[in-house]
Amino acid sequence: MIKLSEFYVPLRAIEEMRLRPPSTSSLHKHPKRTFLLLSGVLVLFLYWRAFTSPFIYDDLDQVLNNPDLESWSLLVQRFFLHPVALTNSFLGYTGSIYRPLFWISLFIDRAMWGLHAGGFHATNVALHFVNGNLAFALLRRLKMPVLSAAVVALLWLSLPIDTEVVAWISSRSYALCSMFIMICLLSALKRIRAGGFMWGFACFAAAVCGVLSHELGIVILPLLFLVVLITNLQYSKNLLETLGIVCLAEISVEALRFAIGVKTFSSVASLKWVSLALRQYVVLTLFPLHMSVERSTTISPSQPYRWLIVGMLCFALTLSYAVLRRRSNPALLGGLTWFAICIAPFCLLMSYQGVAERFTYLASIGIVTAVIAVCSIPSQPRLRNLLMMFIAVWGVWNIYRTTLRVADWSDPVRLYQNSLQATPQSPSVRYNLAFSLRERGDLHGALTEYNRVLQVDRNFPHAFASLGDVYLQLDLFQAAQAAYKQALVQNPKDIAVLLNSGAAYQGAGALSEAETTYQRVLQLDPASSAAHVNLGVLYLKEKRSNDAAHQFASAIDLKSKDPVPYYDLAMLFQQAGRGDLALVLYKKVLELKPNDEDTLQNIKTLGQAH
Secondary structure: OOOHHHOOHHHHHHOOOOOOOOOOOHHHHOHHHHHHHHHHHHHHHHHHHHHHOOOOOOHHHHHHOOHHHOOHHHHHHHHOOOOEEEEEOOOOEEEEEOOHHHHHHHHHHHHHHOOOHHHHHHHHHHHHHHHHHHHHHHHHHOOOOHHHHHHHHHHHHOOHHHHHHHHOHHHHHHHHHHHHHHHHHHHHHHHHHHOOHHHHHHHHHHHHHHHHHOHHHHHHHHHHHHHHHHHOOOOOHHHHHHHHHHHHHHHHHHHHHHHHOOOOOOEEOOHHHHHHHHHHHHHHHHOOOOOOOOOOOOOOOOOOHHHHHHHHHHHHHHHHHHHHOOOOOHHHHHHHHHHHHHHHHHHHEEOOOOOOHHHHOOOHHHHHHHHHHHOOOOOOHHHHHHHHHHHHHHHHHHHHHHHHHHHHHOOHHHHHHHHHHHOOOOHHHHHHHHHHHHHHOOHHHHHHHHHHHHHHOOOOOOHHHHHHHHHHHOOOHHHHHHHHHHHHHHOOOOHHHHHHHHHHHHHOOOHHHHHHHHHHHHHHOOOOHHHHHHHHHHHHHOOOHHHHHHHHHHHHHOOOOOHHHHHHHHHHHHHOOOHHHHHHHHHHHHHHOOOOHHHHHHHHHHHHHO
């Protein structure tokens, strides 16, 4: 067994070097306070750009345009009583997740900040800062020397691979879950050593919150076993009770997830997939030259075995060496084991996304610990100093690479363009780049990217529809119609595509085909206000005023919040000399769209006429 006094002894070599601060240094006198200050300065330096970043990628659906975050009742009904369905066009997987605490955090942010993205980003940065201090506290509780623990925690805070979790609001669940996991481990250690109801309750609550934040919470129990083994805690009643508390917490939440019908993964991964994924995570953690927000195309089972075998052989040799040196260098084995436990769910189980950078957030603590442990292996001072210099260079490079990646997250176009350097075959990244270019007004750039999406994957969802939308904005009606026909082959009942297809027919002068298309929409969705409005506009072009008025009135009867039918019907009444009716409708337009310039001008014209 590993004795408590032996744990991390090799890492004390770091403090014995010439650059070691004196024992009277602030870090040794006031470790918590000093690390709090150092970590705060580092995190703010790395992530200050995040405070001005917009909602991006999944944030648009999960936060900005999510009506279920508008009230507590909607939140409970949607995210507490039902799983959230997920689909992935690359792995052919349909699954679901259950992360109610993640949604609660978004709900609280929205209540506090409204739809200002900066407040949401501030919460993510604060969680990362807290997690760095929890990691430092946990390492200290495991008797790691102060300087060693500080180096590991600061290096982890500055890892480029962590930027996806910190700078992307929709990845907050990983930071939340990691926070509760470390709180649970710290509480469990207190409960084992001191006993007491409050520490047991804290341990139980943290374990429950961890699993309710993200599925990764399932690793709490094996991590607790690792901590118990590392600290050489003797068998006791407190130890047995604490393990039982954590087991009860995880079983309770898993029973709840089962009752609700959550399906997080579809199958167990093949041995080759596990090997490829493990190698990918190690490389991404240690030296991510290029990073991507979406990595479903990173790994392919058709990849050659040669480099796979080399990578797995290196990992096996490193692990074997760590086992052999477990007494003289337990930090190496402890770090590698922590990494293996935390990354295992993402390697062994096929989830809704094959590989993602955010999956390494908690696991990377183990990698950093192992890297620092390697520095204590050589007995020659020169070689050890050389390794420490390498760690210093690696740390500086991490800071530089992290600041660049955080800057990427502040601009959607830049994010997707740089992500394509890592995953050039990802249709999802290219599709989002096209969308961002279109939102920016670069229609020709968007057109190019949508065509490239279809070159990679002709069945990519909404690619043909989006291509048609850009052609429609450019008044290229025939090209738009051709794209919409392809989109309708994929989904003949897509209401949005049918509406835009009718607009393309109408723009090209094919009014009969446009009318048929709008009528088809109303057959599929009789409550479509947009179809009634479009038919009304079409009838106006055909000088069928009565039919147009009927369509506008039908749209209004649907109690739509769309000001367009009110405005169009008002214009029709104004042209017919019924200014009294037009004025009532114009006032309704101003209720729905205050200070609309066209409406105010028309009201002014009506006043002058009288």
